[in-house]
Amino acid sequence: MPIRRRMQKQTDSTWPSASHQAKSPPNSKHDSPNAGHKSSPLQTRPFITSVEQSTQSTTGLSLQAQSQSTQFDLTQFNLFANHSSQLNPATSTAQATYIQRECGVDESCPAGMEYASSWDNNDPTSSHSGSVNASGNLSYGYSWGQQNTVGIDNDTYMSTSSGYNAGASFNPNNGQVGITGGYSQSTQIGEQTDTRGVGGSGYLDFNSRGELEGGGGTANVTANGTSINIGGGILVSAQPPRLDTDGRYIVTWKREYTVSAGGGHTNASGRGGSASYGGKESTTGSRKFDTQSAAQAFYDGGVWASLDPEDASQLQAGDQISQTDSDQITGGASAQAMGLTVGANITVGDSHSVEVTGLGNQRVSVKVLDSSILGGALSLGAPGVSMTGGLQSTDSNGYIVTFDLSTAAGQSAFQYLTRQGQLPPGGRGYTLKANIEGSQTEESSGFSLAGTSVTNKNTTSETTTTYAADQRTVEERTGAESSGVTVPFLGSFSESDQLTATDDSSASNRTYSVSSNVNSSSTEDVNKELARSTGVHFNSVSNELANQQSRRWTVTSSFSQAQIERLVREIRRGNWNHHSLIYESGDGADFAAEVRAAGDDWDRIDRALTAFVSETGDSGLDLIRSTLGISPRYSLTLQGDPYMTGEAGHTALAQKLRGWTTRLDNQTSPREVGAQIATELRQQRTRLTAISDPERYPDLPNELRGQEMTRTEGEIAELETLQTRARDLVQQNNQSDQMMSVDPSLDPTANSCEMTDAQAVSLEWDAINAFETRVTNKRTDCADMGNDARRAHWIHRGAYTQGPRSAYETWGERHWYGDDDHAAQYESAKSALDSGNSAWQKAEELWGDYRAAKSRLEFTEPAQIVGTLDSTLGDQLVKTFNKFSLARGLYQTALRRYDTIREAHPEAVNNQFYAYTHGHQLPDELKLE
Numbered sequence: 001m002p003i004r005r006r007m008q009k010q011t012d013s014t015w016p017s018a019s020h021q022a023k024s025p026p027n028s029k030h031d032s033p034n035a036g037h038k039s040s041p042l043q044t045r046p047f048i049t050s051v052e053q054s055t056q057s058t059t060g061l062s063l064q065a066q067s068q069s070t071q072f073d074l075t076q077f078n079l080f081a082n083h084s085s086q087l088n089p090a091t092s093t094a095q096a097t098y099i100q101r102e103c104g105v106d107e108s109c110p111a112g113m114e115y116a117s118s119w120d121n122n123d124p125t126s127s128h129s130g131s132v133n134a135s136g137n138l139s140y141g142y143s144w145g146q147q148n149t150v151g152i153d154n155d156t157y158m159s160t161s162s163g164y165n166a167g168a169s170f171n172p173n174n175g176q177v178g179i180t181g182g183y184s185q186s187t188q189i190g191e192q193t194d195t196r197g198v199g200g201s202g203y204l205d206f207n208s209r210g211e212l213e214g215g216g217g218t219a220n221v222t223a224n225g226t227s228i229n230i231g232g233g234i235l236v237s238a239q240p241p242r243l244d245t246d247g248r249y250i251v252t253w254k255r256e257y258t259v260s261a262g263g264g265h266t267n268a269s270g271r272g273g274s275a276s277y278g279g280k281e282s283t284t285g286s287r288k289f290d291t292q293s294a295a296q297a298f299y300d301g302g303v304w305a306s307l308d309p310e311d312a313s314q315l316q317a318g319d320q321i322s323q324t325d326s327d328q329i330t331g332g333a334s335a336q337a338m339g340l341t342v343g344a345n346i347t348v349g350d351s352h353s354v355e356v357t358g359l360g361n362q363r364v365s366v367k368v369l370d371s372s373i374l375g376g377a378l379s380l381g382a383p384g385v386s387m388t389g390g391l392q393s394t395d396s397n398g399y400i401v402t403f404d405l406s407t408a409a410g411q412s413a414f415q416y417l418t419r420q421g422q423l424p425p426g427g428r429g430y431t432l433k434a435n436i437e438g439s440q441t442e443e444s445s446g447f448s449l450a451g452t453s454v455t456n457k458n459t460t461s462e463t464t465t466t467y468a469a470d471q472r473t474v475e476e477r478t479g480a481e482s483s484g485v486t487v488p489f490l491g492s493f494s495e496s497d498q499l500t501a502t503d504d505s506s507a508s509n510r511t512y513s514v515s516s517n518v519n520s521s522s523t524e525d526v527n528k529e530l531a532r533s534t535g536v537h538f539n540s541v542s543n544e545l546a547n548q549q550s551r552r553w554t555v556t557s558s559f560s561q562a563q564i565e566r567l568v569r570e571i572r573r574g575n576w577n578h579h580s581l582i583y584e585s586g587d588g589a590d591f592a593a594e595v596r597a598a599g600d601d602w603d604r605i606d607r608a609l610t611a612f613v614s615e616t617g618d619s620g621l622d623l624i625r626s627t628l629g630i631s632p633r634y635s636l637t638l639q640g641d642p643y644m645t646g647e648a649g650h651t652a653l654a655q656k657l658r659g660w661t662t663r664l665d666n667q668t669s670p671r672e673v674g675a676q677i678a679t680e681l682r683q684q685r686t687r688l689t690a691i692s693d694p695e696r697y698p699d700l701p702n703e704l705r706g707q708e709m710t711r712t713e714g715e716i717a718e719l720e721t722l723q724t725r726a727r728d729l730v731q732q733n734n735q736s737d738q739m740m741s742v743d744p745s746l747d748p749t750a751n752s753c754e755m756t757d758a759q760a761v762s763l764e765w766d767a768i769n770a771f772e773t774r775v776t777n778k779r780t781d782c783a784d785m786g787n788d789a790r791r792a793h794w795i796h797r798g799a800y801t802q803g804p805r806s807a808y809e810t811w812g813e814r815h816w817y818g819d820d821d822h823a824a825q826y827e828s829a830k831s832a833l834d835s836g837n838s839a840w841q842k843a844e845e846l847w848g849d850y851r852a853a854k855s856r857l858e859f860t861e862p863a864q865i866v867g868t869l870d871s872t873l874g875d876q877l878v879k880t881f882n883k884f885s886l887a888r889g890l891y892q893t894a895l896r897r898y899d900t901i902r903e904a905h906p907e908a909v910n911n912q913f914y915a916y917t918h919g920h921q922l923p924d925e926l927k928l929e
Helices: 292-301 309-313 408-420 523-534 561-573 581-585 587-598 602-616 618-628 646-665 670-691 702-732 757-796 807-811 823-857 869-903
Strands: 004-006 052-062 066-068 071-073 078-088 099-101 117-120 125-133 138-152 156-171 176-189 192-206 212-223 226-243 249-266 272-289 320-337 340-360 363-382 385-404 431-449 452-467 473-487 491-504 511-520 551-560 635-638
Touching (some): 272 292, 363 408, 385 408, 511 523, 551 561, 551 646, 561 587, 561 602, 602 618, 635 646, 646 670, 670 702, 702 823, 702 869, 807 869
Antiparallel strands (some): 004 099, 117 138, 176 192, 226 249, 272 320, 340 363, 363 385, 385 431, 431 452, 473 491, 491 511, 511 551
């Protein structure tokens, strides 16, 4: 249909209102010379009455120096420059009016088809900025923008804005170079908005040797609700050498390549769809070295191992390299209505992983796993709130093979596998060890409100490994529950609990392992969750220790098959539901029904057990423990801590103990073995002192700390027994005994074979007496701290209180009216005091045993006791010293809690805290002697 235009006289009403940010023209009426001509084209030019241009530029130099002991800090040096300009047509106008007719040549236009428009607000702006600091970091940015507003009738306006930006940065210290740029345009007509744009960014990261460590880039295009984006990146990183639990130095590294692409469209009504693709190839590895210098040389080399025969052949026993290739495609749709947004998506993906483990002597074991993923998710959102839910299943299969890389056939087969992703035909160059099949189901949910988010995930999996040599099968079934909370400005918290049931066809019993992970920025939250996951009591944490940096704890334990069998019997008898309200929630009832229906089918029982834990997490584990009436032994791992190394640390020590025992059984180098044992003893006693300190691990419940201490004391006792055996063998072979005792000051038998028995024993007694003095001083210090804590408890519980209620009754008891400001602190103080009293009592028992043993040996013939005092008395002294140290630390914690409460209430100095003010002391009958 032809469009005819003719100019019409413009009236005042055709200009946009002030709310549209349009400026009033200097002449509100303008007669067009072409008025009345039907076919005249639009031929008007902007009428500009005046133009204003302003330019601003700024350069500056800031120099800050801080003086302290005549030393100056010039790191705050900064040079900056800025420039901006703007064209402001404050009084300019551009006027054009027309009537648009969408009708035939001979037709008259219906009413309402006449439109008038006016143009105003053409204000381009641009700016430059750049900076350089004392470290040499450079940055530069430039932007340009313009906005136009067009009025259409009295009720409609059109606004257009456009601009582009560009920037670059350079950080010479980190070797990082980055660029960014883009162009965008937005047009709004009435209620409709059209946005278009294109942009991109990229960066490169180099190390000090000029080698590429990382890089990446993104690009995106948007138009009319449609968006397309692509991206990619590379990352190469390694961690410096660190001492591993087996005493060797380990270097870990990672190399990763990523690519992504996606697109989507959303129409004006809020309905739309999207699709995305993500691909990743990553290689991770670890190498161990006997010396730190060798590990550092490998780390500094910068060319870390990859999946090729040459690198793989250098792997020592336990070293690993793994590579994973993954692809994922996601498609979805969304819709909006009445402020709500509903979305759904489906994800399809696959992955291929190769894990190479060194066996020593150029032999490697390779585990290959191929997995396929299918998942879906739903989402519901409104302004400030959203909910999500998803389900994902993974099926996998693979195998384990070994290669001898010292042979040409082994190298060829290994290279074929790593390049082609499958074993070479013909079966040459490798040995098939096992086949693997597995599946996993994961349910997830999430909720967010005003920045606070809560997530939950429930996972069950099954893996069957069949060994080729004897067709032995190992079936693993796992149930895991994890959750997390993030609160703005307060921090984050996450925890997970897992139970794994293992059935090895070659073993007589099934095994059931349990692990819990806790990670939080709140020390008290970690303490509570560790207690909940293990079934022990938590102890509150003082304010000064309550918010340390985030720490990640892992706690592991196990149930025996006999215990699980007893659990099944109790469930079938109905003797378990009174232990926990969880039984009434449905999960417990379903579990009980499945166990009763399973009969003797233990595969079915294990599936029910792991599914139950995946749904209930720590509550389900607590229900199992309470039904059995047991408290398992736990192993504790604190990420990055040298002392809390978990089961791996205990296993490594057990391997050393077995090795030393074998060497002593064979009488192989007893002097060398004794020296190694003495070194290990010092390390373990240092560890015992560290884990005994409540302030070092405020997030660890006291009961778990006590378990770890008891286990460590047992290991120390084994070491001391072996040390005595080594010393006896040295003396039998007339070798000089150079071994150290638990403390460097305890060296009672140096060159004892060259002395008389009396001289050697005299040296031993000197060392024992010297260490006894240290224990006596520690005991006195502990008693003083304990009496201070007991006095605080005595006063807070009402001693010399001048009012009707004690401090504890005022602020510590939980009342219906909520006057319990310090209830948690009082609970923590009482818990620490009770634990301190228990540790003091144990230390006193050890102290008494030591003195009794000493009195028996003081008058024994030197020949009968030479070389034995260290193991008989030295061991008791060390245990006593550590117990007094633990008690003192607990007393100090309790005292700090009480003092914190007292300091918070200065108004109570002559009431609840009258005894402090007037110096009343703890009665003698309540004191530690």
